[in-house]
Amino acid sequence: MGRVLITGASGLLGRALMQEFQGAAGWEVLGLAYSRAGGSLKKVDLRDQAAVRETVQEFKPNILIHSAAQRRPDVVEKDEEATSALNVEATRTVAQAAVDVGAFLVYMSTDYVFDGKSPPHKVTDPPNPLNKYGISKLAGEKVALEVAKDGAVLRVPILYGPVEAIDESAVTVLFGAVQNTEKTAKMSDYERRYPTHVDDIAAVCRQLAEKRLQDPSLHGVFHWSGDEEMTKYTMSIAMAEVFSLPSSHLVPDKEPSGGAPRPYNAQLDVSRLTDLGIGKTRPFRESIKEVLQPFLKK
Numbered sequence: 635m636g637r638v639l640i641t642g643a644s645g646l647l648g649r650a651l652m653q654e655f656q657g658a659a660g661w662e663v664l665g666l667a668y669s670r671a672g673g674s675l676k677k678v679d680l681r682d683q684a685a686v687r688e689t690v691q692e693f694k695p696n697i698l699i700h701s702a703a704q705r706r707p708d709v710v711e712k713d714e715e716a717t718s719a720l721n722v723e724a725t726r727t728v729a730q731a732a733v734d735v736g737a738f739l740v741y742m743s744t745d746y747v748f749d750g751k752s753p754p755h756k757v758t759d760p761p762n763p764l765n766k767y768g769i770s771k772l773a774g775e776k777v778a779l780e781v782a783k784d785g786a787v788l789r790v791p792i793l794y795g796p797v798e799a800i801d802e803s804a805v806t807v808l809f810g811a812v813q814n815t816e817k818t819a820k821m822s823d824y825e826r827r828y829p830t831h832v833d834d835i836a837a838v839c840r841q842l843a844e845k846r847l848q849d850p851s852l853h854g855v856f857h858w859s860g861d862e863e864m865t866k867y868t869m870s871i872a873m874a875e876v877f878s879l880p881s882s883h884l885v886p887d888k889e890p891s892g893g894a895p896r897p898y899n900a901q902l903d904v905s906r907l908t909d910l911g912i913g914k915t916r917p918f919r920e921s922i923k924e925v926l927q928p929f930l931k932k
């Protein structure tokens with residue numbers, strides 16, 4: 635089929651991308667990581683232009699999925715320089731390296747590029763990010779498509795999947811409060827979210843890559859998302875239910891969340907991909923049970 639290079643391969647989504655392409659016939663895969671490199675993952679600091687260029691020139695991918703990003707709110711909110719170095723400047727380096735070897739660039743982005751005021755947001759809708767993370771990811775999108783004119787941006791919402799620690803995903807982290815049944819916990823029941831399993835995103839990336847190899851004119855902005863509208867409160871209740879845990883200690887908070895401003899409902903319109911016959915969606919309850927099982931207190 636081809637050769638795919640995946641940045642951020644040690645991350646929540648990157649691990650699923652590695653598994654998806656390694657498990658499919660005909661793909662040669664190279665995963666890049668930084669602090670968690672090792673095993674089959676090559677250590678490359680994406681801020682090092684020469685190292686990126688050399689790695690990409692050597693592997694010569696047909697597809698380059700750029701999944702590495704700074705998404706930790708503590709860094710994004712406080713250190714704009716560090717965030718921009720990875721989300722924007724490293725994107726420029728990666729995109730140029732992809733162009734130089736004729737690889738199709740897929741830049742992973744977020745529903746946070748939208749203000750969430752007029753859902754569902756179409757791929758043609760003008761973005762209007764409300765917080766620093768959304769602003770930096772939108773800047774990354776612009777750089778990606780400016781450099782790789784026939785590349786792609788794939789926007790996805792809040793992700794969950796097999797986690798190394800419960801706080802690795804903004805979905806799984808809720809299970810801490812769910813299991814702490816002695817303590818009343820206010821859970822946001824305001825912002826609408828569409829939790830999406832990383833395996834679904836990885837499958838969509840492979841389908842998109844395979845489609846592009848057949849049709850070189852395919853490019854631009856794409857959206858993929860789970861189809862269940864939830865809030866952090868309803869996700870928590872679902873977690874309690876699938877493990878038959880009490881939920882009376884979980885209290886819905888109807889006010890907008892504090893901290894960095896968040897879109898109210900950044901639902902993504904996925905019709906561009908479904909019209910191409912691309913997509914995969916697994917049910918939340920079944921999948922979250924599987925993901926959280928290792929963290930269930932005995």
Ligand SMILES: NC(=O)c1ccc[n+]([C@@H]2O[C@H](COP(=O)([O-])OP(=O)(O)OC[C@H]3O[C@@H](n4cnc5c(N)ncnc54)[C@H](OP(=O)(O)O)[C@@H]3O)[C@@H](O)[C@H]2O)c1
Pocket residue numbers: 641642643644645646647648666667668669670671678679680681700701702703704705706720742743744745771790791792793794803804
């Ligand atoms: N998680 C979500 O809910 C979510 C939602 C919407 C969109 N997204 C987007 O989806 C993509 C993947 O997110 P994720 O959740 O998988 O992120 P993640 O778990 O935080 O992983 C980030 C990845 O970036 C790598 N990285 C960090 N600094 C690096 C550097 N200087 N050089 C090379 N690699 C570096 C990390 O490598 P090491 O750990 O090895 O250092 C890690 O593999 C991102 O573009 C993100 O913006 C995520």
